[in-house]
Amino acid sequence: QVQLVESGGGLVQAGGSLRLSCAPSGRTFGNYAMAWFRQAPGKEREFVAAHRWGTGSTYYADSVKGRFTISRGNAKNTVYLQMNNLKPEDTAVYYCAADRNIAKMTWDESMDYWGQGTQVTVSS
Numbered sequence: 820q821v822q823l824v825e826s827g828g829g830l831v832q833a834g835g836s837l838r839l840s841c842a843p844s845g846r847t848f849g850n851y852a853m854a855w856f857r858q859a860p861g862k863e864r865e866f867v868a869a870h871r872w873g874t875g876s877t878y879y880a881d882s883v884k885g886r887f888t889i890s891r892g893n894a895k896n897t898v899y900l901q902m903n904n905l906k907p908e909d910t911a912v913y914y915c916a917a918d919r920n921i922a923k924m925t926w927d928e929s930m931d932y933w934g935q936g937t938q939v940t941v942s943s
Contacts, residue, residue, distance in 0.1 A: 820932075821843050821845075821847055821851075821917060821931070821932040822843065822844045822845065822932070822934075823841055823842070823843055823844070823915045823916070823917060823932055823933065823934035824841065824842055824843075824844050824934060824935075825839060825840065825841050825913065825914070825915045825934045825935065825936060825937040826839070826840050826841075826937060827839040827840050827937060828913060828937030828938045828939045829938075829939070829940070830940045830941075830942065831905055831939075831940070831941055831942070832941070832942050833905060833906055833907055833941055833942065833943050834904060834905065835905050835941070836901070836902060836903045836904075836905065837902045837905065837939060838899060838900070838901050838902070839855070839899065839900040839902070839913055839915075839937060839939075840892075840897070840898075840899055841853070841855075841897065841898045841899070841900075841915030841934060842892070842894065842896070842897045843895075843896050843897075843917070847895060847896050849919065850872040850873070850895070850896065850921055851872060851896050851917040851918055851919060851921065851931075851932075852869065852870070852871050852872055852917065852918045852920060852921050852922075852923040853869065853870050853872075853889075853891070853896065853898040853915070853916070853917050853918075854866065854867075854868065854869035854870070854889075854915075854916045854917075854918075854926050854930060855867040855868045855869070855889060855898075855900045855913060855914065855915060855916070856913070856914045856916060856926075857909075857911035857912065857913045857914065857939075858911055858912050858914070858936075859908075859910060859911040860911075862911075864914065864928070865880065866880055866926045866927065867879070867880050867883055867887065867900070867913070868880070868883065868887055868888075868889040868900060869889065869923075869926045870889045870890070870891060870898060871921060871922070871923070872891075872921040873921055873922075875891075877889050878926065882908075883902075883909075886902065886903050886904045886905075887900060887901065887902050887903070888900070888901040888903075889901075896917065898915065900913070902939070905939075905941045906941060907941045907942065907943045908941075909939060909941050910939060910940050910941050911939060912936040912937065912938050912939075913936060913937050913938075913939050914933055914934055914935075914936045915933070915934040916930035916931075916932060916933050916934070917930065917931060917932045918930045918931045918932070919931050
């Protein structure tokens with residue numbers, strides 16, 4: 820069982836930036852496809868960004884393209900989400916997720932492992 824730990828959330832003004840981090844607690848075996856999701860109050864959890872191991876391909880929701888960047892860290896199975904030009908509508912709990920299928924192409928609730936989430940609040 821892989822446990823993921825997110826950090827880096829907080830309160831920021833519109834137009835500001837935050838960088839979220841996600842790392843597995845304990846030892847992990849193999850490599851994982853990594854992704855970020857978010858859930859705003861009263862809404863369903865939605866896909867934000869993903870990174871496939873090996874090819875390094877990245878995928879983004881249309882709402883964050885050009886503002887958010889997902890990247891891998893040097894430590895195994897760590898992932899970051901750089902969020903720039905934040906908007907009040909980006910306010911949500913952000914979740915890190917991992918999947919054993921490194922060729923995964925569907926980014927949804929079927930991801931194998933999930934973190935507990937970190938709150939991001941953007942004030943206007």
